[in-house]
Amino acid sequence: MSAERAEVIAFIGGGNMASAILGGLLRAGMSAAQFIVVEPVAAQRQKLAGEFGVQALPAGDAGLARATTVVWAVKPQLFAEAAAPLKAWVSGALQLSVMAGIRSDALAAATGAERVVRSMPNTPALIGQGIAGLYARPAVSADGRALVERLLAPTGQTLWVEREDDLDAVTALSGSGPAYFFFFVEAMMAAAVDMGLSAEQGRRLALATCAGAAALGLASDESPTTLRERVTSKGGTTHAAITSLQADTVDAAIRRAVLAAQKRAAELGREFG
Numbered sequence: 001m002s003a004e005r006a007e008v009i010a011f012i013g014g015g016n017m018a019s020a021i022l023g024g025l026l027r028a029g030m031s032a033a034q035f036i037v038v039e040p041v042a043a044q045r046q047k048l049a050g051e052f053g054v055q056a057l058p059a060g061d062a063g064l065a066r067a068t069t070v071v072w073a074v075k076p077q078l079f080a081e082a083a084a085p086l087k088a089w090v091s092g093a094l095q096l097s098v099m100a101g102i103r104s105d106a107l108a109a110a111t112g113a114e115r116v117v118r119s120m121p122n123t124p125a126l127i128g129q130g131i132a133g134l135y136a137r138p139a140v141s142a143d144g145r146a147l148v149e150r151l152l153a154p155t156g157q158t159l160w161v162e163r164e165d166d167l168d169a170v171t172a173l174s175g176s177g178p179a180y181f182f183f184f185v186e187a188m189m190a191a192a193v194d195m196g197l198s199a200e201q202g203r204r205l206a207l208a209t210c211a212g213a214a215a216l217g218l219a220s221d222e223s224p225t226t227l228r229e230r231v232t233s234k235g236g237t238t239h240a241a242i243t244s245l246q247a248d249t250v251d252a253a254i255r256r257a258v259l260a261a262q263k264r265a266a267e268l269g270r271e272f273g
């Protein structure tokens with residue numbers, strides 16, 4: 001990150017996502033002095049200052065004008081309220097949003113900046129294993145795109161989409177996706193207990209199995225369908241389980257759930273920007 005010594009990054013909102021990105025950048029060698037966080041909750045400001053050594057302010061002030069990049073990490077519902085008092089100070093910076101739903105038109109109008117990149121990260125960013133979808137407005141140069149890639153690199157992979165609406169699908173798939181996965185693990189743990197194992201044994205077995213299966217899927221040239229069929233011996237245990245899942249139309253339920261998330265992302269954009 002040495003080429004970015006002049007960079008000053010301001011986070012608006014210092015919650016889960018801001019902390020994940022900030023932590024990654026500090027681990028990658030950026031200096032705490034390069035960050036400002038605007039965060040209204042005193043306890044959260046103390047946590048950010050203590051954990052990361054960054055300057056955490058209760059509200060925006062003229063110091064924000066130093067920021068070369070502003071990262072919007074408040075809930076979509078609070079974006080308009082958070083942006084209004086800051087517009088005069090942030091309009092010269094590159095704007096990077098992690099907020100679900102809020103359209104780049106709304107970001108540009110609320111910040112007075114045309115250089116806007118929207119991203120949709122996910123919580124594995126906390127351990128550098130996230131994947132973030134990215135969309136840039138036309139005013140963002142190749143250098144601006146490259147800067148955003150460097151800023152998010154410590155959190156994991158990035159994937160650009162050319163149509164802004166596709167970010168709603170990314171939100172539904174990988175933004176919310178870790179929650180679907182943990183929901184599945186919770187059900188596996190409950191089944192473990194039903195069968196007489198402890199919840200902790202179930203947790204270890206389920207998480208190690210899911211991590212191993214994901215690693216196998218990434219390392220293999222074979223499709224998830226083929227990899228599933230390889231586990232499924234004729235007349236065996238997996239066949240019994242998959243037959244039960246199919247009878248319960250779990251595949252259709254998962255598709256409906258992901259589409260519900262996509263629909264909600266679009267609604268958030270309409271309701272809050």
Ligand SMILES: NC(=O)C1=CN([C@@H]2O[C@H](COP(=O)(O)OP(=O)(O)OC[C@H]3O[C@@H](n4cnc5c(N)ncnc54)[C@H](OP(=O)(O)O)[C@@H]3O)[C@@H](O)[C@H]2O)C=CC1
Pocket residue numbers: 012013014015016017018038039040041044073074075076078081082098099100120121122123175176
């Ligand atoms: N969590 C996730 O998995 C993902 C979240 N996102 C997006 O990231 C954004 C943040 O989510 P997340 O980090 O989970 O949420 P958090 O609630 O953890 O963080 C948001 C923070 O912003 C603070 N805040 C509220 N109002 C203001 C304001 N006016 N100015 C500055 N800060 C303010 C909040 O304080 P208070 O608690 O008082 O409201 C809170 O600490 C959302 O837009 C979400 O869509 C994107 C991808 C994944």
Ligand SMILES: O=C(O)[C@@H]1CCC=N1
Pocket residue numbers: 100171175176
């Ligand atoms: O649930 C949400 O709205 C946010 C966006 C993706 C993950 N969490």
